[in-house]
Amino acid sequence: MRLTREEVDHIAELAKLALTEEEKERFAEQLSAVLEYAARLQELDTEAIPPTATVLPLRNVMRPDEPRPPTPREDILANAPAAEEGCFLVQAVWGVEPEPEVEP
Amino acid sequence: MTHYEPVIGLEVHAQIHTASKMFCRCPVVEDTGDLEPNTYVCPVCTAMPGTLPVINRRAVELTIMTGLALNCEILPVSRFARKSYFYPDLPKGYQISQHGLPLARDGYLEIDTENGPRRVRIDNVHLEEDTGKLFHVGNVSLVDFNRAGVPLIEIVTKPDMRSAEEVRAFAVKLREILVYLGVNSGDMEKGVMRFEASVSVRPVGSDELMPRHEIKNLNSFRALARAVAYEIEQQIKTLESGGRVTQETMGWDDARGVTYTQRTKEYAHDYRYFPEPDLPPLEVSREWVESLRRQLPELPDARRARFRAEYGLGDFETELLVADRAVADYFETAVGLGKVSPKTLANWITGDLFRLMKETRRGIDEIPVSPEGLVDLIRRVEEGTVNLNTGREILEEMVATGKEARQIIEEKGLAQISDEVALREIIEQVLDQHPAQVEQYLGGKTQVAGWLMGQVMKATRGRANPQLVRSLLTEALEARREAR
Numbered sequence: 001m002r003l004t005r006e007e008v009d010h011i012a013e014l015a016k017l018a019l020t021e022e023e024k025e026r027f028a029e030q031l032s033a034v035l036e037y038a039a040r041l042q043e044l045d046t047e048a049i050p051p052t053a054t055v056l057p058l059r060n061v062m063r064p065d066e067p068r069p070p071t072p073r074e075d076i077l078a079n080a081p082a083a084e085e086g087c088f089l090v091q092a093v094w095g096v097e098p099e100p101e102v103e104p
Numbered sequence: 105m106t107h108y109e110p111v112i113g114l115e116v117h118a119q120i121h122t123a124s125k126m127f128c129r130c131p132v133v134e135d136t137g138d139l140e141p142n143t144y145v146c147p148v149c150t151a152m153p154g155t156l157p158v159i160n161r162r163a164v165e166l167t168i169m170t171g172l173a174l175n176c177e178i179l180p181v182s183r184f185a186r187k188s189y190f191y192p193d194l195p196k197g198y199q200i201s202q203h204g205l206p207l208a209r210d211g212y213l214e215i216d217t218e219n220g221p222r223r224v225r226i227d228n229v230h231l232e233e234d235t236g237k238l239f240h241v242g243n244v245s246l247v248d249f250n251r252a253g254v255p256l257i258e259i260v261t262k263p264d265m266r267s268a269e270e271v272r273a274f275a276v277k278l279r280e281i282l283v284y285l286g287v288n289s290g291d292m293e294k295g296v297m298r299f300e301a302s303v304s305v306r307p308v309g310s311d312e313l314m315p316r317h318e319i320k321n322l323n324s325f326r327a328l329a330r331a332v333a334y335e336i337e338q339q340i341k342t343l344e345s346g347g348r349v350t351q352e353t354m355g356w357d358d359a360r361g362v363t364y365t366q367r368t369k370e371y372a373h374d375y376r377y378f379p380e381p382d383l384p385p386l387e388v389s390r391e392w393v394e395s396l397r398r399q400l401p402e403l404p405d406a407r408r409a410r411f412r413a414e415y416g417l418g419d420f421e422t423e424l425l426v427a428d429r430a431v432a433d434y435f436e437t438a439v440g441l442g443k444v445s446p447k448t449l450a451n452w453i454t455g456d457l458f459r460l461m462k463e464t465r466r467g468i469d470e471i472p473v474s475p476e477g478l479v480d481l482i483r484r485v486e487e488g489t490v491n492l493n494t495g496r497e498i499l500e501e502m503v504a505t506g507k508e509a510r511q512i513i514e515e516k517g518l519a520q521i522s523d524e525v526a527l528r529e530i531i532e533q534v535l536d537q538h539p540a541q542v543e544q545y546l547g548g549k550t551q552v553a554g555w556l557m558g559q560v561m562k563a564t565r566g567r568a569n570p571q572l573v574r575s576l577l578t579e580a581l582e583a584r585r586e587a588r
Contacts, residue, residue: 010374014188014374014376016190053183053379053385054379054381054384054385056384058384059384059385059386059387060384060386060387061158061159061383061384062158062159062160062161062164062386063129063158063159063160063161064161064162065122065123065124065160065161065162065163066123066124066129067123067124067129067130067131067132068124068129068130070130070131070143070144070145070146071145071146071147073140073142073143073145076142076145076146076147076150077142079152084244084246085141085246086140086141086142086143086248087141087142087239087246087247087248088142088192088246088247088249089244089245089246089247090192090244090245090247091243091244091245092240092241092242092243092244092245093191093192093238093245
């Protein structure tokens with residue numbers, strides 16, 4: 001199971017990683033190896049086993065709808081790299097276009 | 105010439121106004137637009153490392169109830185999933201939503217169309233969390249997470265609607281149901297309900313699904329209907345001129361009344377859904393579903409039918425009363441007092457009270473006139489303490505000041521003059537002041553009596569009992585004829 005170059009580009013884009021050509025090459029190898037290893041699971045016969053998304057016996061963990069006071073804003077913003085007017089400050093994002101390639 | 109048929113599906117997002125957020129205990133507050141940013145947040149809804157979500161039971165219940173109201177099947181096992189995408193309004197880098205195992209699916213909602221009733225199938229009803237809000241300032245954005253983590257119901261229809269009118273009818277009816285269920289206030293201006301429409305057109309007779317345009321962020325019925333109508337028209341034009349419609353995501357420019365292509369890359373829609381490992385699955389027992397079914401309020405269609413049958417109201421006034429649950433409740437409380445007929449109450453509520461609510465931009469539960477207060481006023485009109493016009497003025501004063509009818513009548517001396525001696529005196533004065541008109545009347549121009557009646561009402565500042573004035577005035581005029 002060999003990942004194509006396009007698939008690596010796509011995964012990097014989804015993960016918002018700016019990879020160099022050399023890294024893309026290397027990660028393609030490594031990711032392929034991981035997938036091959038995981039693919040061994042496909043060999044198991046799971047015909048008689050119902051699918052599940054959890055191995056824990058927990059079900060219906062819920063809480064009553066009771067509010068409690070929020071956290072003070074200065075505490076929430078304390079770790080923000082940048083804040084202004086009581087808000088987190090981020091670089092403007094228009095649409096969800098991929099960011100331009102960063103020049104090395 | 106080919107005839108085209110629009111094919112339209114909707115995704116509706118509706119905030120659930122629980123007391124606390126979906127996965128943390130921050131209070132849910134309706135967005136009034138002047139809320140201080142980031143004042144209803146905590147480490148969970150801002151995605152601080154190490155925090156874990158806990159499901160709000162009430163939000164799950166309201167979603168199941170919405171599913172039931174939309175005739176859905178409630179799944180015995182449901183679970184949450186992570187929907188990953190990067191946008192600064194989403195603090196975790198993913199939204200907790202549902203995928204594959206929603207709480208409810210395969211339902212329908214019946215709408216009225218010009219060709220009779222029509223079922224719009226519901227694909228699924230699921231539960232997720234709202235995002236934060238961004239304010240763009242130059243080349244930076246400010247992020248406010250007050251809204252992040254507010255429970256959000258998403259209702260997804262099958263592509264069963266065939267016109268902008270049907271889309272509107274569906275949206276209006278869905279809003280009504282959500283308000284009846286107490287899911288939210290239905291206040292569209294506060295963004296409690298948002299729509300996305302996917303629109304395609306195909307030759308009539310075909311049952312193929314064509315490439316569609318998804319129009320995002322439609323926040324009012326008007327925007328929704330206009331955007332859909334515009335898209336239908338554009339796509340037909342494109343096809344008729346030999347062009348092709350390609351799958352695209354569109355925005356809606358309300359000021360210009362046009363849709364436009366949003367430059368999103370198709371692959372950004374790879375959300376990589378996977379089961380949320382932090383939340384164990386939900387097992388929804390039959391007992392739980394049945395107990396929620398019993399909690400369902402009477403829904404709008406059933407209430408309409410009952411209003412017509414039980415109170416003998418017409419379609420029009422029934423519609424006006426039932427469209428808003430609070431109004432319908434108010435009406436029924438007032439009727440229940442048993443002192444005024446349903447018809448009379450319907451007239452007062454949909455007439456004067458609606459006008460005053462509209463003028464003061466308040467809902468029926470925000471005005472200081474209780475159903476008891478309104479009934480008391482109407483009784484005073486019916487008993488003749490005040491006449492109809494004065495009654496309407498008193499209602500205005502009640503809405504403005506919150507005072508009771510009795511108090512306003514006393515303070516302003518508005519009680520109707522039914523004292524015959526006093527009225528005869530006023531009538532004689534009026535006739536003395538207008539000898540020419542009296543002469544005309546006696547000469548056979550009897551319609552002058554109406555004008556003279558107006559003069560008497562004016563002299564009493566509208567407080568005279570009109571029936572009594574009419575008979576006393578005729579008496580006085582006839583007395584003058586005999587005295588000639």
